[in-house]
Amino acid sequence: MAMNRDRNDQKNSEYNDKVVAIKRVSKTVKGGRTMRFSALVVVGDGKGKVGVGLGKAGEVPEAIRKGKEAAMKNIVTVAIDENKSIPHDFTGEYGSAVVLMKRAPEGTGIIAGGPARAVVELAGIQNIRTKSLGSNNKTNVVLATLEGLKAIRSPEEIAKRRGKSVEDILG
Known part of the structure; x- marks a missing residue:
């Protein structure tokens, strides 16, 4: 059992985490309000893998720990090109939030707002322009x-899916 725990700790140690938001949430019950904390955590290895998790608990550290665990379960792989940017421009949508992401040349850096910046930094992207709409x-x-x-x-990926060469795709 102890060996299994050590292996998990080693696996988790290669991922960095960033707490994006901590909110105090309350639930009204018969005896009054019960206060809890909600933590939004982003984890990433800086090499193309990133995940997001939401944790809720009575204390802040416990909420952060739960958020980190949830993020580790939801890790996705991100396509990064040779100049540490994204291969093409794209617009991500979730609910009514829209994030415009544009590829950028070497030396641009990360131009992004707080929440979007946490995700692209931990994904390992170093040159990108984003705008939250x-x-x-x-x-x-x-x-x-x-x-x-x-x-x-x-x-x-696109060339493989279409059965063409990369030169045909890029023109």
């Missing part, structure tokens, strides 16, 4: 960014 809800902006990154395909 629509809703400003942090949870939905993070999820819209993740949906967009998940949907982006590399030229190799």
Whole structure:
């Protein structure tokens, strides 16, 4: 049992995590209000893998731990090109949150708002321009960014799917 726990800790150690938002939420019950905390956590390895999780608990550290566990279960792989950007422009949508993502040349850096920045940084993208349109809800902006990154395909994937060469796709 102890060996299994050590293996999980080693697996988790290669992922960095960032707490995007902590909210105090309440539930009204017969005896009054019960306060809890909700934590939105993003985890990523900086090499193309990123995940998002939401944790809720009575104390903040416990909510963060639960959020991190949930994020580890929802890890997706992101396509990154040779200049550490995305292969093509894309718009990610989740609910009423829309995040426009544009590829950028080497040296541009990450131009993104807080919630979207956390996702692209932990995914390992170093050159990108993003603009959050629509809703400003942090949870939905993070999820819209993740949906967009998940949907982006590399030229190799598209060429394989169409049965063509990469040169035919890129022109």
